[in-house]
Amino acid sequence: MPQAYRSVEITVNGLTYNRQVEPRRLLSDFLREDLDLRGTHVGCEHGICGACTVLMNGYTVRSCLMFAVQANGAEITTIEGLAKNGKLHPLQEAFWENHGLQCGFCTPGFLLSACELLERNPDPTEEEVRVGLSGNMCRCTGYQGIVESVLAAASKMKAQK
Amino acid sequence: MKPPKFDYFDPTTVEEALDLLKEYGEDAKILAGGQSLVPLLNFRLARPQVLVDINRIKDLDYVRENNGTLAIGAMTRQRTLETSEIIRSKCGLLTDAAELIGHPQIRNRGTVGGSLVHADPTAELAAIAKALDAQMKIRSSEGERTVAAKDFFVTVMTTVLEPSEMLVEVEFPALAPSAGWAFEEFVLRHGDFAVVGVTTVVTLDAKQTCTELRLAAIGVDETPFRDPEIEGLLQGQKITDSLLDELAARVSEKVDPFTDLHATAEQRKHLAGVLAKKAIKKAEEAAILNLKKES
Ligand SMILES: Cc1cc2nc3c(=O)[nH]c(=O)nc-3n(C[C@H](O)[C@H](O)[C@H](O)COP(=O)(O)OP(=O)(O)OC[C@H]3O[C@@H](n4cnc5c(N)ncnc54)[C@H](O)[C@@H]3O)c2cc1C
Ligand code: FES
Ligand code: FES
Numbered sequence: 001m002p003q004a005y006r007s008v009e010i011t012v013n014g015l016t017y018n019r020q021v022e023p024r025r026l027l028s029d030f031l032r033e034d035l036d037l038r039g040t041h042v043g044c045e046h047g048i049c050g051a052c053t054v055l056m057n058g059y060t061v062r063s064c065l066m067f068a069v070q071a072n073g074a075e076i077t078t079i080e081g082l083a084k085n086g087k088l089h090p091l092q093e094a095f096w097e098n099h100g101l102q103c104g105f106c107t108p109g110f111l112l113s114a115c116e117l118l119e120r121n122p123d124p125t126e127e128e129v130r131v132g133l134s135g136n137m138c139r140c141t142g143y144q145g146i147v148e149s150v151l152a153a154a155s156k157m158k159a160q161k
Numbered sequence: 162m163k164p165p166k167f168d169y170f171d172p173t174t175v176e177e178a179l180d181l182l183k184e185y186g187e188d189a190k191i192l193a194g195g196q197s198l199v200p201l202l203n204f205r206l207a208r209p210q211v212l213v214d215i216n217r218i219k220d221l222d223y224v225r226e227n228n229g230t231l232a233i234g235a236m237t238r239q240r241t242l243e244t245s246e247i248i249r250s251k252c253g254l255l256t257d258a259a260e261l262i263g264h265p266q267i268r269n270r271g272t273v274g275g276s277l278v279h280a281d282p283t284a285e286l287a288a289i290a291k292a293l294d295a296q297m298k299i300r301s302s303e304g305e306r307t308v309a310a311k312d313f314f315v316t317v318m319t320t321v322l323e324p325s326e327m328l329v330e331v332e333f334p335a336l337a338p339s340a341g342w343a344f345e346e347f348v349l350r351h352g353d354f355a356v357v358g359v360t361t362v363v364t365l366d367a368k369q370t371c372t373e374l375r376l377a378a379i380g381v382d383e384t385p386f387r388d389p390e391i392e393g394l395l396q397g398q399k400i401t402d403s404l405l406d407e408l409a410a411r412v413s414e415k416v417d418p419f420t421d422l423h424a425t426a427e428q429r430k431h432l433a434g435v436l437a438k439k440a441i442k443k444a445e446e447a448a449i450l451n452l453k454k455e456s
Contacts, residue, residue, distance in 0.1 A: 002168035002211075023169030023212070026203075045162060046200035050266065059240075059269040065199040066270070069169060070216060116265065134352040135264025 008072040012037065013081030021068045027061075028052045030068035031078060039079035039108050043137075050136030053109035054078050060116045060135075079108035082115070090160070091115060091153040100149030102140035110136045114150045122158060126151065164202035171214040175221065175329060178213050179302040182325045185211045191327060192216070193236060193275035196267050221274070221329060224248055231333045235274025239286075240265070242273070251335040252293075254342040254362065258285050261344060264352040274328045280318050283354045283379045285344065287314060290331065291385040292360050292377035298330040305329075314384035339455055340364045341448030345440040347432050349423065355380050356424050357432040359412075363400075363444040365452060371395040374441070381416035381433045388415055400445050408441070409434035 005020040012035060019034055026045075031037045031054070043049035045064045052063040055077040082089040091114050094100065101107045110133060117124065117132035124132065129150045130143070138146060172178045182189055190209035192198055193216070201207040215221060221236035224245050231251045242248055242259035249256045262268055262276070262285055276286045277297065289295070290310040297308045299322065313320050322328065336342065346358040357380035364373040374395045378386040394408050418429035 002170060006169070022166075024164045024166055024202075026163065029163070045203045047196060047267065050264070053266055060266040061270050062196075062266050064203070065195050067169075067195075067199075069171070070195075070214065113266065131260075131351055132265065134350070135266045 006069050006072070008069055010068065010071050010073075011075045013077060019068075023067060023069050025068045026064055027054070027066040027068050027071050027076075028063035030071075031063060031076070034068075037078050037080050041105055041108055043105065048137070049106070050109040050113065051106055053112045053136065055112055055115065058116075058119075060113050077112070077115075079111060082111060089115075090156050091118070091150070094149040094153035094156065095146070098149040098152050099141065099145035101145075106136060106138040106140075110138070110146055114153070117150070118154055118157065123154060124151070162203050162205060164199070165205055165208050167202075167209055168211045169214065170211065171217045173217045173219070175218055175300065175327070176302075178215055178218060179300060179325070179327060181211070181213045182327065183302045185213075187324045189213055189324065191278075193278075194238070194271035196263070196271040197275065197279045197281070215327070226251060226335070227332075229335050231335055233273050233331050233333070235272060235328045235330060237273045239263075239268035239271045239273060239276065243268070252333050254289060254293075254336065254344065254360065255286075255333065257342070258289060258344040258360065261285050261346055261348075261352075261355070261358070267352075273331060277313070277331060278320055278322060278328050280314050280320050280384070281354065282317050282383055283356075283358065285346075285355070285358060285360070285379070288358060288360045288377040288379045288385045289344075290333070291387050292362065292375045293333050293336075295334075296332040297328055298332065299326050300329045301326045311387070316383040336362060337364055339448060339451050341444040341446065341451055343440040343443035343447065345436045345443065347436060357381055357418075357429050357436060359433065359436040359440045361437070361440045361444045363395075363441060363448050365445070365448045367452065367456070369399065369449060369452070371398055371400055371445075376412075376437060376441070378412065378416060378433050378437065381418040381429050386416050386433075388412075391415065395441075400441065405438045405441060409438040412437045 031040045041051040043051035047065045054063045189211040192212045192214040221234040223234040225232045242255045295310045297313050342362045344360040346355040348355045359378045362375040374392045413430045413434035416433045418426045420426045
């Protein structure tokens with residue numbers, strides 16, 4: 001028999017949560033409403049804008065195109081998990097320093113997409129950054145500042161290694 | 162918007178999934194990568210009573226080489242097309258075209274099987290399946306059948322699959338080491354669905370004469386366009402600019418596109434010809450390089 005509610009165990013930013021969810025609960029709503037982690041933004045709910053991007057087991061996913069039940073057993077990183085011990089992630093610092101954001105609505109999604117991008121390709125060209133971030137939309141910056149931020153973060157992270 | 166209520170099953174074996182499809186028939190939908198289905202649910206354009214989530218079926222996520230062919234399980238993520246060494250060495254067209262499918266976040270979830278069954282008229286994988294004569298392996302609780310790509314796509318977002326059936330595997334032929342290929346698209350923004358796209362595989366002999374041309378176009382008809390007569394134009398010929406112009410004109414003439422808010426039918430006809438020429442040239446250059454590597 002199908003159940004009206006399912007038990008899930010999902011690790012978000014290192015903390016493990018046990019909850020009951022309706023199968024139709026979107027992962028984005030689970031994070032925002034059930035866990036009160038509202039840094040994951042919801043712009044379109046049909047996979048276009050990228051604002052809801054989170055990392056699942058190290059890979060970026062649209063949290064609006066997944067159900068929380070599907071993340072049962074998974075490890076999720078949201079924007080709230082990027083800074084460590086009160087210190088911003090180098091990407092966050094670079095966005096701050098290079099005008100990578102204006103209103104900030106798109107920023108959580110961009111930062112998590114950029115995390116994956118630099119993980120795969122620590123030394124990207126400008127073109128590679130643009131292609132890598134093509135799945136995120138920004139209505140404010142014109143993208144220039146975002147691309148510069150990611151390139152700046154890449155050099156900084158390389159220097160730290 | 163939020164999805165309507167549904168009953169949710171997440172079987173771990175193909176057999177369990179097939180039993181559920183048999184039991185619920187038209188009321189059930191398979192949930193693969195969700196990158197096309199979940200938007201439809203969120204907007205309530207689809208209201209299935211039952212979702213059969215096949216993401217926990219590990220047996221559907223594989224890439225295998227079987228004498229001369231490449232078998233890809235339906236739940237293989239589109240990302241794997243970019244990263245799999247077997248795919249790169251046996252059918253590099255899939256590797257090169259993967260980047261054209263949406264964005265990294267989409268390919269991390271979206272599946273090979275889901276793209277083929279969804280049958281968007283501009284799906285890159287549908288074009289490649291058609292051009293390469295891929296074979297679709299389909300199962301139901303009653304048994305198994307194999308359908309050639311040319312018979313698989315029926316019309317926009319419709320394939321020959323019955324509600325009780327599941328696509329379990331797609332088999333692509335391995336490309337000859339001396340073949341060259343290309344996938345050219347006209348697209349408004351990187352990662353968007355193409356307005357028009359053309360994929361081609363060109364095989365040359367040692368004298369650089371074309372021994373085989375395969376060519377499929379998307380965005381110009383309800384299903385990927387392919388035409389044996391057009392493919393025959395280069396057979397046994399040295400590829401020249403004038404021959405390609407003739408071929409491009411024939412492509413433009415033969416396709417039967419639609420007008421929508423992205424492009425008129427006329428523009429699509431024009432693009433199909435231009436992209437065919439561009440793709441064949443690129444594939445020919447690649448084939449010449451591969452020939453040199455071989456000798
Ligand atoms: C922003 C964005 C951009 C995109 N850009 C492109 C693009 O440029 N090119 C492109 O080709 N696609 C694009 N897509 C679509 C993407 O490739 C989808 O992943 C794909 O169309 C569907 O695959 P899925 O695994 O996500 O399937 P789902 O969304 O889970 O399912 C799609 C349909 O197929 C059925 N189905 C799935 N698997 C099976 C199976 N094994 N057997 C039987 N039925 C099955 C489902 O019931 C459903 O009806 C884009 C999507 C988004 C959100
Ligand atoms: S809210 Fe998920 S992509 Fe826009
Ligand atoms: S900073 Fe406003 S949408 Fe990107």
